Amino acid sequence: MLSDQQILRIPGPSPIPPSVQRAMSQPMIGHRDQETKELLQRIKPDLKPLFGTEQEVNIITGSGTAGLEAAVVNTVKPGDEVLVIVTGAFGDRFAKICAAYQIKTHRYDVNWGEAVTSDAIKEYLEKYPSIKAVFATFCETSTGVLNPVQEIAEAVHTHSNTLFIVDGVSCVGGVEAKMDEWDIDILVTGSQKAMMLPPGLAFIAVSERAWKVIENNTQPRFYLDLKKYRDNLDKDSTPFTPAVSLLFGLEQVLRLIEQEGLEQVYARHQLMMKMTRAAFNALDIPLLTTDKAASPTVTAIKPADFQADELRRILKEDFSLTMAGGQQHLKGRIFRIGHMGYCSPADVLQTISVIEIGLRKAGKTTELGKGTQAAQEVYLR
Amino acid sequence: MLSDQQILRIPGPSPIPPSVQRAMSQPMIGHRDQETKELLQRIKPDLKPLFGTEQEVNIITGSGTAGLEAAVVNTVKPGDEVLVIVTGAFGDRFAKICAAYQIKTHRYDVNWGEAVTSDAIKEYLEKYPSIKAVFATFCETSTGVLNPVQEIAEAVHTHSNTLFIVDGVSCVGGVEAKMDEWDIDILVTGSQKAMMLPPGLAFIAVSERAWKVIENNTQPRFYLDLKKYRDNLDKDSTPFTPAVSLLFGLEQVLRLIEQEGLEQVYARHQLMMKMTRAAFNALDIPLLTTDKAASPTVTAIKPADFQADELRRILKEDFSLTMAGGQQHLKGRIFRIGHMGYCSPADVLQTISVIEIGLRKAGKTTELGKGTQAAQEVYLR
Numbered sequence: 213m214l215s216d217q218q219i220l221r222i223p224g225p226s227p228i229p230p231s232v233q234r235a236m237s238q239p240m241i242g243h244r245d246q247e248t249k250e251l252l253q254r255i256k257p258d259l260k261p262l263f264g265t266e267q268e269v270n271i272i273t274g275s276g277t278a279g280l281e282a283a284v285v286n287t288v289k290p291g292d293e294v295l296v297i298v299t300g301a302f303g304d305r306f307a308k309i310c311a312a313y314q315i316k317t318h319r320y321d322v323n324w325g326e327a328v329t330s331d332a333i334k335e336y337l338e339k340y341p342s343i344k345a346v347f348a349t350f351c352e353t354s355t356g357v358l359n360p361v362q363e364i365a366e367a368v369h370t371h372s373n374t375l376f377i378v379d380g381v382s383c384v385g386g387v388e389a390k391m392d393e394w395d396i397d398i399l400v401t402g403s404q405k406a407m408m409l410p411p412g413l414a415f416i417a418v419s420e421r422a423w424k425v426i427e428n429n430t431q432p433r434f435y436l437d438l439k440k441y442r443d444n445l446d447k448d449s450t451p452f453t454p455a456v457s458l459l460f461g462l463e464q465v466l467r468l469i470e471q472e473g474l475e476q477v478y479a480r481h482q483l484m485m486k487m488t489r490a491a492f493n494a495l496d497i498p499l500l501t502t503d504k505a506a507s508p509t510v511t512a513i514k515p516a517d518f519q520a521d522e523l524r525r526i527l528k529e530d531f532s533l534t535m536a537g538g539q540q541h542l543k544g545r546i547f548r549i550g551h552m553g554y555c556s557p558a559d560v561l562q563t564i565s566v567i568e569i570g571l572r573k574a575g576k577t578t579e580l581g582k583g584t585q586a587a588q589e590v591y592l593r
Numbered sequence: 594m595l596s597d598q599q600i601l602r603i604p605g606p607s608p609i610p611p612s613v614q615r616a617m618s619q620p621m622i623g624h625r626d627q628e629t630k631e632l633l634q635r636i637k638p639d640l641k642p643l644f645g646t647e648q649e650v651n652i653i654t655g656s657g658t659a660g661l662e663a664a665v666v667n668t669v670k671p672g673d674e675v676l677v678i679v680t681g682a683f684g685d686r687f688a689k690i691c692a693a694y695q696i697k698t699h700r701y702d703v704n705w706g707e708a709v710t711s712d713a714i715k716e717y718l719e720k721y722p723s724i725k726a727v728f729a730t731f732c733e734t735s736t737g738v739l740n741p742v743q744e745i746a747e748a749v750h751t752h753s754n755t756l757f758i759v760d761g762v763s764c765v766g767g768v769e770a771k772m773d774e775w776d777i778d779i780l781v782t783g784s785q786k787a788m789m790l791p792p793g794l795a796f797i798a799v800s801e802r803a804w805k806v807i808e809n810n811t812q813p814r815f816y817l818d819l820k821k822y823r824d825n826l827d828k829d830s831t832p833f834t835p836a837v838s839l840l841f842g843l844e845q846v847l848r849l850i851e852q853e854g855l856e857q858v859y860a861r862h863q864l865m866m867k868m869t870r871a872a873f874n875a876l877d878i879p880l881l882t883t884d885k886a887a888s889p890t891v892t893a894i895k896p897a898d899f900q901a902d903e904l905r906r907i908l909k910e911d912f913s914l915t916m917a918g919g920q921q922h923l924k925g926r927i928f929r930i931g932h933m934g935y936c937s938p939a940d941v942l943q944t945i946s947v948i949e950i951g952l953r954k955a956g957k958t959t960e961l962g963k964g965t966q967a968a969q970e971v972y973l974r
Contacts, residue, residue: 222623225837236838237614240791242603242915273793274655274816275833281816290813312815404834410621412654412793412836432671434693435655435662436816452656453785455793455836456606457617534623 219533221563223353223382223510223550224405228461232408232554235464236457243456249448251459256445258466261474262407263380263399263417264390270441272414273455276381276402279414281309282436283377283398287345287422289431290314295336296347297328297364301354301539302379306347313431318343324542325355325512327505330363337371345375350399351383351507354539355500356548358387358507362394369395375422381405384415385469386481386509386552397422403458406481406509408465408553412455418442481508484551484560487587491564494586495571495578500546509552512538518574520547526570533566557591600914602944604734604763604891604931605786609842613789613935616845617838624837630829632840637826639847642855643788644761644780644798645771651822653795654836657762657783660795662690663817664758664779668726668803670812671695676717677728678709678745682735682920683760687728694812699724705923706736706893708886711744718752725806726756731780732764732888735920736881737929739768739888743775750776756803762786765796766850767862767890767933778803784839787862787890789846789934793836799823862889865932865941868968872945875967876952876959881927890933893919899955901928907951914947938972 220227228236241247259269272278284306288294293316296307310317320336322328328348337343346368351358361378368376377398380389384399386406391399397419404411418426418438426438440451469477485508492499492513500512513520520537521544527533538546551560565584572578601608609617622628640650653659665687669675674697677688691698701717703709709729718724727749731742742759749757758779761770765780767787772780778800785792799807799819807819821832850858866889873880873894881893894901901918902925908914919927932941946965953959 218620218622220621220623222626225621225624225834228621228838233618237618239599240601240606240609240785241599242601242917243606243792244917245603245915274659275835277833278655278659278816309815312818313813402834404621404837410836410838411624411834412839432694434690435659437693452658453606453783453792454656455791455839456785457609457791457838458793458836534626536623536625 213530213532217532219531219562221549222534222536223548223552225411226405226408226550226553226555228410229408229468229554231468232461232464236461238460241456243450243453248456251463252445252448255459255463255466258470259415262385262389262469265392265417267417267419268442268445269415269417270438270445271450271454272416272436272441273412273452274414275411276400276414277305278436279400279402279416280306280379282414282416282438283400284309284313284315285431285433285436286426286429286438287375287377287398288315289429291316293340293343294318294345294347295320295340295343297333297349297359298322299326299328299349299355299357299359300324300352302352302381303349306349306379325357325500327357327359328364330360330367333364334367334370337368337374341371343374345377347377348379350378350380350389351387351509353382353510354542356507356510356512357501357505358383361396365394365396373421375425382552383507383509386477387507388478391417403462406552408468409458409461412458413462480557481552483557483591484508484555485511487557487560487590488549488551488564490586490590491583495583510548510550512546512548514546518571518576520544523547523567523570523574526573527566530570531566533563561587598913600912600943602930603915603917604929604933606792607786607789607931607934607936609791610789610849610935612849613842613845617842619841622837624831624834629837632844633826633829636840636844636847639851640796643766643770643850646773646798648798648800649823649826650796650798651819651826652831652835653797653817653822654793654833655795656792657781657795658686659817660762660781660783660797661687661760663795663797663819664781665690665694665696666812666814666817667807667810667819668756668758668779669696670810672697673725674721674723675699675726675728676701676721676724678714678730678740679703680707680709680730680736680738680740681705681733683733683762684730687730687760706738706881708738708740709745711741711748714745715748715751718749718755722752724755726758728758729760731759731761731770732768732890734763734891735923737888737891737893738882738886739764742777746775746777754802756806763933764888764890767858768888769859772798784843787933789849790839790842793839794843861938862933864938864972865889865936866892868938868941868971869930869932869945871967871971872964876964891929891931893927893929895927899952899957901925904928904948904951904955907954908947911951912947914944942968
């Protein structure tokens with residue numbers, strides 16, 4: 213096996229572009245110095261289009277979960293009633309965070325692999341009009357489902373002042389998000405997925421409606437207090453020492469996205485999804501989700517006649533290619549391919565063609581090249 | 594001015610060693626993969642000596658303040674009585690965190706630039722025996738004071754089960770810390786100071802006594818829940834996606850410290866402190882702290898006859914050398930030199946000799962070379 217090659221095809225962390233790697237290697241600077249001020253000045257305007265907002269995007273040093281928790285502790289307090297839409301492991305995480313803070317939590321569970329419908333949420337809110345906030349997952353990383361957050365936003369906002377809070381961790385930057393137009397109140401993402409950076413930053417954009425709630429919320433918080441981030445960002449600063457090297461990288465990521473064009477970035481992710489799905493369809497291996505529910509950033513496959521984890525083991529051993537397994541009750545039953553961020557159609561072809569070899573080694577008598585061919589055809593169409 | 598040179602002499606973030614920079618540029622890996630498991634296995638034992646503990650050191654992705662807040666929310670709850678020793682801006686931060694969580698907070702304020710005495714704390718605790726935890730700052734970054742935490746620990750623990758919680762952010766890794774021997778219950782640090790990494794990681798070690806309190810503490814927390822970090826670290830894992838690139842760097846930092854020898858690292862910091870202090874004494878420019886209260890990692894200077902910020906401006910302009918100013922009421926009245934982490938006696942000589950030029954430009958008629966000479970003599974002694 214070729215030394216020093218790692219092919220990372222999990223749904224985050226995702227590979228880092230070489231120019232971003234170089235940007236992160238810039239010498240350290242003081243977080244209170246003019247250099248950092250200017251860095252934030254350059255970053256701020258270019259972050260907004262990824263969220264589809266005119267609001268400033270706040271940057272927290274932490275895992276994506278820190279961003280999700282910030283969305284909770286800033287908007288609700290113990291005893292408040294919320295609805296958490298659970299379509300997989302990350303919807304479940306929102307529910308767990310709410311539970312930890314004694315928020316009165318309604319769970320709306322959907323079968324893993326399916327998307328929620330806006331009608332269901334509309335009905336639910338009619339039944340429980342005292343719900344103050346609805347939490348949803350945009351792309352559910354654990355299943356590869358893209359939930360229809362635009363439609364859900366509409367359903368939520370027919371109801372007075374209910375907030376609509378969205379975890380966009382595994383898709384913002386790779387999937388169109390129009391926070392202002394769709395009327396999403398809070399949109400969170402992390403650095404290590406479609407944002408092409410190492411883990412360590414959480415991003416969180418907040419609507420005017422949500423800021424009003426945040427300002428009056430008595431829930432104690434300090435490190436995750438969004439008001440502190442907003443007030444400092446207004447002065448091109450951060451309340452606490454930020455992960456400076458990731459900010460260096462972020463500036464370069466935003467430059468790369470600008471060079472490619474945001475629409476092209478989204479189209480590339482759509483294409484990679486279609487290529488991946490066409491390949492498994494051609495190989496007659498079941499996909500976990502329908503075409504309609506599928507995310508452009510991650511595809512989950514649910515094999516009927518071979519072991520998902522055995523295929524993963526073979527590809528890791530033979531090609532240093534890493535795919536993700538299933539989480540919670542899907543452990544061992546699915547495998548997931550990340551195709552987001554620094555990933556191209558050529559990378560998808562590599563992944564598919566390598567998987568075809570792995571399938572043979574796993575004892576499945578698939579026709580070699582058949583999946584690859586289907587993906588190539590999608591590319592050429 | 595030479596392009597592309599930055600001389601960073603603030604008390605954190607501190608410069609990054611080239612080999613650490615290279616380590617951080619390794620290709621991204623999956624945070625749930627064997628590679629990360631093995632990385633954590635290599636890191637875990639080597640972190641302990643820096644804290645002087647047999648306990649595992651928990652790693653949180655976040656700013657140092659996330660570590661301080663973790664120390665608060667895991668050990669106390671609203672209504673609990675605590676004592677916060679405030680010797681500067683970071684003791685004040687502990688007090689602010691406690692206030693945000695409705696902890697009944699006694700503040701013990703010491704004049705900025707002075708260290709607290711253990712006798713004072715002993716007396717205070719005798720007067721208020723219901724205090725459950727004492728929070729202190731080891732090195733107070735805002736003043737360059739090193740508080741006598743070993744003596745304070747002794748004073749605290751003559752009182753039953755009171756916890757002693759220490760912010761070691763700007764010194765652990767550069768100053769001897771014997772958590773177990775001195776009987777410190779929680780010791781926190783950040784990555785961007787003596788640990789020679791970019792900002793983005795907080796480290797937190799916890800005594801058996803503190804774990805018992807943490808297990809029974811009902812204060813809600815999720816991202817900063819230390820039990821989650823401990824339970825995952827036992828399995829060589831993290832509860833949330835960690836800042837992987839900083840973990841790559843951390844492994845190399847620990848290798849560098851092992852190569853130099855921890856005792857030598859501490860001796861180097863002592864030497865750099867003495868060189869810096871000797872220089873300003875020779876230049877007849879007042880230091881903020883006494884020799885006894887001085888920290889080996891940062892020196893604060895309080896000029897009597899020139900403007901601190903004017904000197905800083907000149908050095909930045911002429912040499913791209915950055916020093917820190919004063920915080921809160923010391924703003925404009927002091928300047929601070931960081932000499933920690935990736936900093937050598939040669940770097941201290943460079944800093945001093947450049948400052949001497951800056952002093953001339955600021956209108957002070959100091960004898961050139963006099964401070965440098967004093968520092969050289971300390972080195973040769």
